[in-house]
């Protein structure tokens with residue numbers, strides 16, 4: 320990269336615009352294939368360090384949500400996961416434990432994972448918002464935008480191959496669209512980050528809490544999960 324491209328790249332990065340659309344991924348970053356065990360180990364250490372920096376930054380960030388919440392909730396699972404699951408915001412149980420998806424919706428999520436032969440230890444689970452909104456209210460658009468950079472940074476660090484969006488808030492945040500979930504689900508979307516040399520295949524589906532209230536949507540949710548399972552199986 321020449322000096323002026325580098326300056327431009329830094330400018331775009333620092334402007335807070337974390338990704339933008341383009342036809343093909345950039346080639347700025349090194350080829351990540353053929354890594355040694357030591358390189359993989361160092362990379363995982365770096366990932367955990369990067370995630371810990373995000374936790375520190377969220378703690379420092381002033382927001383009224385912090386005043387009413389108990390514990391910061393960032394992630395559960397594996398920072399080197401192939402699949403990232405993104406929910407909405409912590410509820411009461413998550414706020415008490417500091418871990419995402421540990422309440423009733425979390426138990427259903429565990430079953431959904433098991434149904435496609437995954438478990439919590441091999442995926443990365445997070446939320447759009449990291450402090451519990453008062454009375455579990457839906458996060459506002461302003462709050463979504465406020466926390467989006469932290470979510471984008473997690474995606475850049477974990478570098479998953481697939482993102483599974485749980486519910487309308489996650490779909491709105493990551494797919495940058497107000498289109499209803501019913502129209503977005505059932506198909507693959509492409510997430511592109513300026514910092515990553517790859518496309519991340521992304522699917523949006525129903526939130527487990529919604530499925531608990533409206534079990535008639537479980538069939539559609541199962542179809543979406545199977546789309547993910549097929550992608551994972553096709554890789555092997």
Ligand code: URA
Nearest residue numbers: 406407408409419420
């Ligand atoms: N609902 C979410 O969206 N996230 C959680 O962590 C728990 C419930």
